[in-house]
Amino acid sequence: MFTVNANGAKIPAIGFGTFRMPGADVLRMVPAALKLGYRHIDTAQIYGNEAEVGESIAASGVARSDIFLTTKVWVDKYRHDDFIKSVDESLKKLKTDYVDLLLLHWPKSTVPLAERIGALNEVRDAGKVRHIGVSNFNTALMAESVALSKAPIVTNQIEYHPYIDQRIVLDAARKSGMSITAYYAMADGKVIGDPAIKAIAAAHGKSEAQVVLRWLVQQDGVVTLSKTVGEERARRNFDIFDFELSAGEMQALHALAKLNGRIVNPVNLAPQWD
Numbered sequence: 187m188f189t190v191n192a193n194g195a196k197i198p199a200i201g202f203g204t205f206r207m208p209g210a211d212v213l214r215m216v217p218a219a220l221k222l223g224y225r226h227i228d229t230a231q232i233y234g235n236e237a238e239v240g241e242s243i244a245a246s247g248v249a250r251s252d253i254f255l256t257t258k259v260w261v262d263k264y265r266h267d268d269f270i271k272s273v274d275e276s277l278k279k280l281k282t283d284y285v286d287l288l289l290l291h292w293p294k295s296t297v298p299l300a301e302r303i304g305a306l307n308e309v310r311d312a313g314k315v316r317h318i319g320v321s322n323f324n325t326a327l328m329a330e331s332v333a334l335s336k337a338p339i340v341t342n343q344i345e346y347h348p349y350i351d352q353r354i355v356l357d358a359a360r361k362s363g364m365s366i367t368a369y370y371a372m373a374d375g376k377v378i379g380d381p382a383i384k385a386i387a388a389a390h391g392k393s394e395a396q397v398v399l400r401w402l403v404q405q406d407g408v409v410t411l412s413k414t415v416g417e418e419r420a421r422r423n424f425d426i427f428d429f430e431l432s433a434g435e436m437q438a439l440h441a442l443a444k445l446n447g448r449i450v451n452p453v454n455l456a457p458q459w460d
């Protein structure tokens with residue numbers, strides 16, 4: 187497996203996602219993912235499954251120090267005192283005394299960014315969090331966060347798949363030593379059956395999902411998340427480190443980007459995208 191180094195954080199290049207995954211599925215799939223070799227788990231306060239993620243990790247037999255665990259603070263917990271309390275609650279549910287990465291889940295809020303970045307730094311200084319980051323930020327907000335933060339910002343977790351052009355955000359992240367963590371890699375299932383992706387997959391004896399995940403982790407400074415409730419899919423989605431896409435294939439996948447390719451865009455939470 188690859189590791190992405192970003193401002194001091196060593197992030198396993200593929201993380202197991204748990205969005206829209208009820209507790210029972212988490213209890214089945216997170217242990218299965220860890221057994222398959224995943225060492226990066228992504229959850230969030232709003233997913234309502236931190237307790238099951240924590241239970242799964244604690245019972246997995248894999249050392250906590252070998253797992254890169256991310257959670258995200260929800261927007262209604264951005265006020266300083268609520269923020270600190272919510273992180274303590276997350277740690278309790280996750281059955282751990284630290285997370286490897288803590289993110290601000292979405293940018294839009296009436297709470298000043300300085301207060302939120304200050305709270306991220308405070309929990310980091312307290313040892314509750316190893317690294318801090320943001321999610322769904324545009325480049326202006328990324329720059330503001332970097333300027334406001336004492337500790338380095340290690341990632342911006344954003345929607346990224348072949349139908350969306352994220353070059354502007356990627357360039358900005360690379361310039362400040364940050365990584366990009368891709369979510370919605372499957373573009374809500376749309377990459378499956380895409381003729382161009384299918385052709386590249388056939389040339390490598392791989393699936394469309396494997397090609398897209400490989401395309402993501404083969405980009406400098408890019409980490410990808412992958413979610414599935416199927417063990418066989420989880421195994422295949424992790425099996426992306428034994429082949430390489432050519433420069434032409436990488437470019438062909440980039441060329442699938444469309445102007446209206448963005449899927450996740452909640453008006454009450456999202457910024458003005460780049």
Ligand SMILES: NC(=O)c1ccc[n+]([C@@H]2O[C@H](COP(=O)([O-])OP(=O)(O)OC[C@H]3O[C@@H](n4cnc5c(N)ncnc54)[C@H](OP(=O)(O)O)[C@@H]3O)[C@@H](O)[C@H]2O)c1
Pocket residue numbers: 202203204205206228229291321322343344368369370371372373374375378393395396411412413414415416419422423450
């Ligand atoms: N920061 C944010 O705002 C944000 C937003 C969205 C997501 N995320 C994070 O990113 C993670 C990944 O995003 P996502 O949940 O949308 O997942 P995804 O990895 O893009 O997968 C989306 C869907 O594709 C299906 N799938 C997975 N592997 C497949 C394969 N090999 N062949 C065919 N279909 C496949 C899965 O269905 P089955 O489960 O039925 O297999 C899954 O529901 C989330 O779980 C979450 O941790 C963060």
